[in-house]
Amino acid sequence: MGADAQARIAVVVAYSPAPERVEHVTLQLPAGATVEDAVRESGLLQRHPEIDLAVQKVGVWAKLRPLDHALRDGDRVEVYRPLKVDPKEARRQRYRSHKEKVNAPR
Numbered sequence: 001m002g003a004d005a006q007a008r009i010a011v012v013v014a015y016s017p018a019p020e021r022v023e024h025v026t027l028q029l030p031a032g033a034t035v036e037d038a039v040r041e042s043g044l045l046q047r048h049p050e051i052d053l054a055v056q057k058v059g060v061w062a063k064l065r066p067l068d069h070a071l072r073d074g075d076r077v078e079v080y081r082p083l084k085v086d087p088k089e090a091r092r093q094r095y096r097s098h099k100e101k102v103n104a105p106r
Contacts, residue, residue, distance in 0.1 A: 007030060007031050008028050008029065008030060008031065009028070009029055009030075009031055009033065009071060009072065009073040009074075009075075010026065010027070010028055010029075010073055010074060011026075011027050011029060011033070011038050011071050011073075011074070011075045011076070011077055012024055012025065012026050012027070012075075012076045012077070013025045013027065013038050013039055013041075013042035013044060013076075013077045013078075013079070014076060014077070014078050014079070015044050015048065015051070015078070015079040015081075016081060017048055017050075017081070023044065023047075025042040025043065025044065027041055027042060029041060029071065032070060033070070033071050034067060034068050034069060034070055034071065035058050035060065035065055035066070035067050035068070035069045035071065035077055036053065036067035036068065037071075038071060038077045039051075039053065039058065039067075039077060039079060042077075044079065051079060053067060055082075056079060056080060056081065056082065057080045058077065058078065058079050058080065059077075059078045059080065060075050060076065060077055060078070061075065061076050061078075062078065
């Protein structure tokens with residue numbers, strides 16, 4: 001292998017534009033590429049103009065990372081969409097619903 005092959009890393013960029021739908025883009029990037037480089041190179045910003053890197057959180061393997069985080073070979077970059085419901089509130093709503101079903105007259 002030449003120096004070019006050794007100076008590149010393989011990464012996957014993932015984004016879920018809607019529940020139960022995930023897009024994966026596999027990329028070969030130069031060594032030293034950042035999270036932002038990967039997201040921009042993936043084409044996701046063009047396909048999904050709702051993505052705003054100034055606002056949305058990104059991560060590598062489910063851990064939040066800044067846009068300037070350097071990637072390693074085999075990393076999975078994830079672009080997170082904003083939550084529509086606070087997870088704590090969603091649990092409260094599920095609990096109330098379950099409690100009402102259990103206590104309903106039969």
